[in-house]
Amino acid sequence: MSMPTHPRQAECPFRLLEWTSNDSVGHRLIDDQHKGLYQLYNRLVINVYCQCPDLNIIAIDSAEFYRILAAHCDQEEDIMRALKYSSISKHVEHHRFYIKSLRDLLTDNPNPAALRISTTYLRSIITDHVDRDDRDFGTFLSSHGIWGLV
Ligand SMILES: [Fe+2]
Numbered sequence: 001m002s003m004p005t006h007p008r009q010a011e012c013p014f015r016l017l018e019w020t021s022n023d024s025v026g027h028r029l030i031d032d033q034h035k036g037l038y039q040l041y042n043r044l045v046i047n048v049y050c051q052c053p054d055l056n057i058i059a060i061d062s063a064e065f066y067r068i069l070a071a072h073c074d075q076e077e078d079i080m081r082a083l084k085y086s087s088i089s090k091h092v093e094h095h096r097f098y099i100k101s102l103r104d105l106l107t108d109n110p111n112p113a114a115l116r117i118s119t120t121y122l123r124s125i126i127t128d129h130v131d132r133d134d135r136d137f138g139t140f141l142s143s144h145g146i147w148g149l150v
Protein backbone atom coordinates (compact mmCIF):
# COMPACT_ATOMS: atom_id res chain seq x y z
CA MET A 1 0.00 0.00 0.00
CA SER A 2 1.58 3.27 -1.03
CA MET A 3 1.59 6.08 1.47
CA PRO A 4 -0.70 8.94 0.43
CA THR A 5 0.78 12.39 0.28
CA HIS A 6 -0.57 14.76 2.84
CA PRO A 7 -0.93 18.24 1.38
CA ARG A 8 -0.88 19.93 4.78
CA GLN A 9 1.05 17.52 6.99
CA ALA A 10 2.92 20.26 8.85
CA GLU A 11 -0.24 21.78 10.26
CA CYS A 12 -2.34 18.62 10.58
CA PRO A 13 -2.63 17.17 14.08
CA PHE A 14 -3.03 13.63 12.73
CA ARG A 15 -0.35 11.40 11.27
CA LEU A 16 -1.41 9.18 8.39
CA LEU A 17 -1.38 5.42 8.71
CA GLU A 18 0.62 3.20 6.39
CA TRP A 19 -0.21 -0.50 6.13
CA THR A 20 2.95 -2.61 5.75
CA SER A 21 3.55 -6.36 5.65
CA ASN A 22 4.30 -6.12 9.39
CA ASP A 23 0.59 -5.43 9.87
CA SER A 24 -0.46 -8.65 8.13
CA VAL A 25 -2.44 -11.09 10.26
CA GLY A 26 -1.94 -13.83 7.68
CA HIS A 27 -5.48 -13.86 6.30
CA ARG A 28 -6.01 -12.29 2.86
CA LEU A 29 -9.55 -10.95 3.30
CA ILE A 30 -8.86 -9.58 6.78
CA ASP A 31 -5.66 -7.88 5.55
CA ASP A 32 -7.51 -6.36 2.59
CA GLN A 33 -10.22 -5.00 4.86
CA HIS A 34 -7.62 -3.57 7.24
CA LYS A 35 -5.94 -1.81 4.31
CA GLY A 36 -9.35 -0.35 3.46
CA LEU A 37 -9.76 0.93 7.03
CA TYR A 38 -6.32 2.57 6.89
CA GLN A 39 -7.23 4.25 3.60
CA LEU A 40 -10.56 5.40 4.94
CA TYR A 41 -8.88 6.88 7.98
CA ASN A 42 -6.31 8.67 5.79
CA ARG A 43 -9.06 10.00 3.54
CA LEU A 44 -10.93 11.28 6.57
CA VAL A 45 -7.86 13.09 7.80
CA ILE A 46 -6.63 14.48 4.45
CA ASN A 47 -9.70 15.20 2.39
CA VAL A 48 -12.14 16.07 5.07
CA TYR A 49 -10.61 17.01 8.37
CA CYS A 50 -7.82 19.18 7.01
CA GLN A 51 -9.50 20.66 3.97
CA CYS A 52 -13.19 20.78 4.55
CA PRO A 53 -14.71 23.23 7.00
CA ASP A 54 -18.16 21.58 6.77
CA LEU A 55 -18.68 19.60 9.95
CA ASN A 56 -21.64 17.73 8.49
CA ILE A 57 -19.45 16.30 5.73
CA ILE A 58 -16.87 15.29 8.32
CA ALA A 59 -19.62 13.58 10.31
CA ILE A 60 -20.77 11.69 7.18
CA ASP A 61 -17.22 10.42 6.58
CA SER A 62 -16.92 9.34 10.21
CA ALA A 63 -20.26 7.54 9.94
CA GLU A 64 -18.99 5.75 6.81
CA PHE A 65 -15.94 4.63 8.78
CA TYR A 66 -18.26 3.35 11.52
CA ARG A 67 -20.37 1.38 9.01
CA ILE A 68 -17.33 -0.23 7.37
CA LEU A 69 -15.66 -1.02 10.70
CA ALA A 70 -18.85 -2.70 11.99
CA ALA A 71 -19.14 -4.77 8.78
CA HIS A 72 -15.46 -5.73 9.05
CA CYS A 73 -15.87 -6.90 12.66
CA ASP A 74 -18.88 -9.05 11.68
CA GLN A 75 -17.02 -10.66 8.78
CA GLU A 76 -13.90 -11.19 10.83
CA GLU A 77 -15.92 -12.93 13.54
CA ASP A 78 -17.47 -15.23 10.90
CA ILE A 79 -13.97 -16.13 9.70
CA MET A 80 -12.81 -16.78 13.27
CA ARG A 81 -15.84 -18.99 13.97
CA ALA A 82 -15.24 -20.96 10.79
CA LEU A 83 -11.60 -21.53 11.80
CA LYS A 84 -12.60 -22.33 15.41
CA TYR A 85 -10.50 -19.54 16.90
CA SER A 86 -10.12 -20.38 20.58
CA SER A 87 -10.04 -16.74 21.84
CA ILE A 88 -13.03 -15.55 19.85
CA SER A 89 -15.20 -14.51 22.81
CA LYS A 90 -12.60 -12.03 24.10
CA HIS A 91 -12.08 -10.77 20.55
CA VAL A 92 -15.81 -10.23 20.01
CA GLU A 93 -16.01 -8.41 23.33
CA HIS A 94 -13.31 -5.98 22.14
CA HIS A 95 -15.08 -5.49 18.80
CA ARG A 96 -18.34 -4.64 20.59
CA PHE A 97 -16.53 -2.18 22.84
CA TYR A 98 -14.90 -0.35 19.89
CA ILE A 99 -18.17 -0.19 17.99
CA LYS A 100 -20.23 1.02 20.93
CA SER A 101 -17.66 3.67 21.91
CA LEU A 102 -17.49 4.94 18.36
CA ARG A 103 -21.27 4.99 18.02
CA ASP A 104 -21.54 6.98 21.26
CA LEU A 105 -18.98 9.50 20.00
CA LEU A 106 -20.66 9.88 16.63
CA THR A 107 -24.14 10.38 18.01
CA ASP A 108 -22.99 13.61 19.65
CA ASN A 109 -23.71 16.76 17.64
CA PRO A 110 -20.82 17.35 15.28
CA ASN A 111 -18.59 20.05 16.72
CA PRO A 112 -14.84 20.55 16.23
CA ALA A 113 -13.89 19.20 19.66
CA ALA A 114 -16.03 16.05 19.36
CA LEU A 115 -14.75 15.35 15.84
CA ARG A 116 -11.16 15.80 16.95
CA ILE A 117 -11.75 13.28 19.72
CA SER A 118 -13.52 10.84 17.40
CA THR A 119 -10.72 11.08 14.78
CA THR A 120 -8.14 10.39 17.49
CA TYR A 121 -10.29 7.52 18.71
CA LEU A 122 -10.61 6.09 15.17
CA ARG A 123 -6.86 5.92 15.03
CA SER A 124 -6.56 4.11 18.34
CA ILE A 125 -9.31 1.68 17.31
CA ILE A 126 -7.34 0.83 14.18
CA THR A 127 -4.03 0.45 15.94
CA ASP A 128 -5.40 -1.45 18.98
CA HIS A 129 -7.50 -3.66 16.77
CA VAL A 130 -4.90 -4.53 14.14
CA ASP A 131 -1.72 -4.36 16.22
CA ARG A 132 -3.00 -6.17 19.26
CA ASP A 133 -6.24 -8.18 18.91
CA ASP A 134 -5.88 -9.28 15.30
CA ARG A 135 -2.19 -10.00 15.74
CA ASP A 136 -3.23 -12.61 18.32
CA PHE A 137 -5.44 -14.19 15.67
CA GLY A 138 -2.41 -14.20 13.33
CA THR A 139 -0.49 -16.09 16.00
CA PHE A 140 -3.35 -18.62 16.14
CA LEU A 141 -3.21 -19.02 12.33
CA SER A 142 0.52 -19.48 12.57
CA SER A 143 0.33 -22.13 15.28
CA HIS A 144 -2.20 -24.05 13.15
CA GLY A 145 -0.01 -23.89 10.06
CA ILE A 146 -2.45 -21.78 8.05
CA TRP A 147 -0.84 -18.31 8.28
CA GLY A 148 -0.82 -16.81 4.79
CA LEU A 149 -2.70 -19.75 3.28
CA VAL A 150 -6.26 -18.53 3.81
FE1 LIG B 1 -10.64 -7.93 15.12
Ligand SMILES: [Fe+2]
Residues within 6 Å of the ligand: 030, 034, 072, 076, 129, 130, 134
Ligand atom coordinates in the same frame (compact mmCIF):
# COMPACT_ATOMS: atom_id res chain seq x y z
FE1 LIG C 1 -9.72 -6.74 12.01
